[in-house]
Amino acid sequence: MKIIAETHCHTIASSHAYSTVLENAQAAKQKGLSYLAITDHGVAMPDAPHIWHFSNLKTLPAEIDGVKILKGVEANILDTGGKLDLPDSLLRKLDWVIASFHEPTFPPSTVKDHTEAYLRIAENPYVDCIGHAGDERFRFELDPVIRAFKEHHKIVEINAHSFSARRGAKENCRRIAEACKRYEVPVVLSSDAHFAYEIGFIENSVNLLKEIDFPQELILNGDEEQFQAFLAYKRREKMK
Ligand SMILES: [Zn+2]
């Protein structure tokens, strides 16, 4: 299992991360990746960049050192209505939008509340990917949510960083990955890098998927053509 795109990384624009766009792009090149998504935190997080960071992402070149740069965000889910912390007018212009629960911007609540929020997020056409859903503090009803992700073409992230950073994440990620296999929902494997050396390091996620015999064709960032086709499809949808 190998990947062609790193779909989740932070730069010094989120102050708890320590590398620049350029350093992350160089690391992606060294790892042989074709794509790098820059996904700093949406504005509601305490360490987030100012909203101008997102409105000015067009300043970044489309490609650095042969690595295609996807201008993105890790947006914060703010309430059970699925509200995110960037306006739609900005989200629709981004190449890669991850929606995540983070404790500072959504205090962990009940399974019912998390489920409700995910069902609304599934319906949001500007969201591409669901970030680190294996977080123990944000448990949700697996089957209805994964089915909704399938229906609305959402990609589920298997976040390698979660295994060390989030308690109970491995077991939850396994259950989520099994549900994705069951309902044929594509996943991406990502590092959630906070330093350039972590770019493309997804061993934990690969091992988990191997353990459950996860189908290669459902790994969206495992195949360049498949990944490109998804981006093109979403670009069309967002412009509707
Ligand atoms: Zn996150």
Ligand SMILES: [Zn+2]
């Ligand atoms: Zn992150």
